[in-house]
Amino acid sequence: MNILTTKLALIILGGLILISGGVVAYKTLDLPEITNRQKVLSNTEIVAAVKPATVYIETTEGVGSGMIIDAEGYILTNAHVVAGVSTAKVKLSDGQLYSAEVKGRDEIIDIAILKISGQNFPFVKFGDSDVIAQGNNVFTLGYPFGLEGDVSFKEGTISRRISDGDVTFLETSAEIHPGNSGGPLVNHFGEVVGINSAGFGESIEGVTIGETIKLAIPINVAKGLIADLKNGREIFIDEKQTQSTSQQKPSQPSSPQTPAKSDDSVREATKKILEIVAGYNNQIFALQEAKQKFQQQVTQLENNIQQVYLLMDGIEDEARYAPLTSAAKDYLASLRQSVTYCDTAIYSSKKLVEFLSLPDGYNSAKLQVYYDAADGDWDTLMKFGDVVAVKYQLYQNEVAKLKPGQ
Numbered sequence: 001m002n003i004l005t006t007k008l009a010l011i012i013l014g015g016l017i018l019i020s021g022g023v024v025a026y027k028t029l030d031l032p033e034i035t036n037r038q039k040v041l042s043n044t045e046i047v048a049a050v051k052p053a054t055v056y057i058e059t060t061e062g063v064g065s066g067m068i069i070d071a072e073g074y075i076l077t078n079a080h081v082v083a084g085v086s087t088a089k090v091k092l093s094d095g096q097l098y099s100a101e102v103k104g105r106d107e108i109i110d111i112a113i114l115k116i117s118g119q120n121f122p123f124v125k126f127g128d129s130d131v132i133a134q135g136n137n138v139f140t141l142g143y144p145f146g147l148e149g150d151v152s153f154k155e156g157t158i159s160r161r162i163s164d165g166d167v168t169f170l171e172t173s174a175e176i177h178p179g180n181s182g183g184p185l186v187n188h189f190g191e192v193v194g195i196n197s198a199g200f201g202e203s204i205e206g207v208t209i210g211e212t213i214k215l216a217i218p219i220n221v222a223k224g225l226i227a228d229l230k231n232g233r234e235i236f237i238d239e240k241q242t243q244s245t246s247q248q249k250p251s252q253p254s255s256p257q258t259p260a261k262s263d264d265s266v267r268e269a270t271k272k273i274l275e276i277v278a279g280y281n282n283q284i285f286a287l288q289e290a291k292q293k294f295q296q297q298v299t300q301l302e303n304n305i306q307q308v309y310l311l312m313d314g315i316e317d318e319a320r321y322a323p324l325t326s327a328a329k330d331y332l333a334s335l336r337q338s339v340t341y342c343d344t345a346i347y348s349s350k351k352l353v354e355f356l357s358l359p360d361g362y363n364s365a366k367l368q369v370y371y372d373a374a375d376g377d378w379d380t381l382m383k384f385g386d387v388v389a390v391k392y393q394l395y396q397n398e399v400a401k402l403k404p405g406q
Contacts, residue, residue, distance in 0.1 A: 040188045043155065046139055049190040051151045052122035054141045054183055056091040057081055057100070057114070065142030065183030066090070066114065067192065068123045073098075074230060075114040076222065077182030078197055079105040082112050090116055093151050104229030107237045108351055108373055110197060111222050112182075113229040124184055127191030129218035130339070132170065134158050140174040140196055140216075142183025152180070162215065169215040170194045176214035185216040192219050224337075224344035228380070235373055237366055277356050280374065284349045287381075291342035298335045305329065324398040331395040334388045341384060345377040 041049065053068040057077060064081030068074070075090065082088055082102050090100040098116035105112035132138070140154045156174030163169070172185065176196045185194035194216030225233075305328050312318055352370040 041190050043139070043153070046186060046188070046190045047153050050124055050141055050184060050186055051093050051153075053124045054093060054151050056143045056148055057182065058089040058091075059085045061085060063143070063146035063179055064181045065179065065196065067184045068121050069226070070123050071119060071121050073116040073118050073121045074103070075100065075116065076195065076226070077112050077114065078195065079107045079110045079112040081182045082114065083107070088114060090114065091148060104231065104233045106225060106229065106233065106235045106373070108235055108369070109221060109225065109347065110217065111195065111225065111229070113226060124192045125190065126219055126223060127187050127189060127193045129170065129193045129220045132158055132187060132193050134160055137188050138172050138174055138193065139186050140172070140176055140180060140183060141186070142180035142196055144175070144177035144179045146179040162213075168218065169197065170218055172214050172216060174214065176216070194219055195222060220340055220343050221347055224340045224377070224380070235369055237369060273356055277353055280349050280353050283378065284346055284353070287342050287346045287349065291339055291346070294335050294338040294342065298332065298339065301328065301332045301335065305332065321402070324402055327395040327398040331391045334391040337384070338388065341377070341381045345374070345381050348373040348377045
């Protein structure tokens with residue numbers, strides 16, 4: 001590569017530094033190579049890729065589905081699948097039986113993490129639910145109606161994104177029956193883009209009949225919570241069990257406050273609620289702005305990396321620029337993770353505002369749970385800023401090393 005081309009490559013990658021300084025970022029994710037096109041899989045190939053990691057879950061309270069998310073045996077499912085229990089029976093598609101421990105759960109978002117003992121388990125790959133579009137083909141896998149047999153595979157499309165209050169779901173035409181809850185919703189690359197969650201329609205004795213609305217939780221909502229759930233985070237919405245591992249902020253009431261019956265007390269309590277809601281609405285706005293900036297930088301950095309690859313001329317250039325492109329992709333991964341953590345923090349903050357807007361929300365014993373979730377997700381976002389600073393600096397160092405004349 002000549003000096004002019006070298007300078008051009010550094011301008012392409014280095015130029016982003018000017019607009020990226022000081023941006024919060026996060027731990028790297030495993031990402032596909034930017035230079036490779038993903039292969040669209042046939043239905044048979046999707047089943048072969050995802051079925052081994054799709055599991056049947058049985059508890060003393062009911063049954064459901066789940067998906068193994070890493071080789072160590074961690075399993076992602078819905079929180080309602082393991083509601084009220086700390087252990088479960090897990091059966092793999094090949095018939096192997098395991099006893100699983102519930103490591104963590106978030107009943108607000110309705111996800112949970114289980115753990116089975118062993119190693120080298122088959123596991124699913126996560127996709128990007130933000131890019132899934134109306135009309136895209138998707139596929140559900142699981143164990144409908146609690147029938148253990150073979151894993152069920154159904155195909156459909158994304159009907160729309162639908163909101164339940166401030167919570168967004170993926171609505172799909174692919175069948176989601178009782179027992180499918182917690183199983184994977186995958187795209188045509190065989191990547192998980194959602195967690196099968198619920199179906200709504202007319203029912204007789206608990207069995208839904210006729211036309212139904214099938215919903216899945218976008219996988220990007222869950223990504224940012226998995227590490228905490230593995231470490232034991234538990235958020236309940238049952239008033240008798242309400243608890244959270246997040247720390248309480250000094251500005252929050254230590255327990256739900258009951259307004260006095262006098263007009264002055266009612267007005268004061270109402271004013272307090274409005275102030276809290278306004279504060280969290282401002283936080284949501286700031287998070288949405290941050291997410292937009294992260295997404296813009298992800299797009300620009302992806303394009304810049306691709307252009308640098310196009311400028312390379314032979315194996316010698318690839319070897320020389322390998323540290324630079326590796327650092328760039330690592331930084332890119334941290335920016336993508338930033339978007340995920342923004343999504344999670346926006347979600348929990350909106351849930352808090354929604355709960356405070358309920359007639360008796362401010363007096364409910366559940367209120368502290370929503371405070372802890374919103375503030376815990378915000379704190380996680382802030383702490384990961386230090387991680388991105390490191391990723392950004394390593395990237396900048398590689399750019400400096402390749403400047404002509406150095």
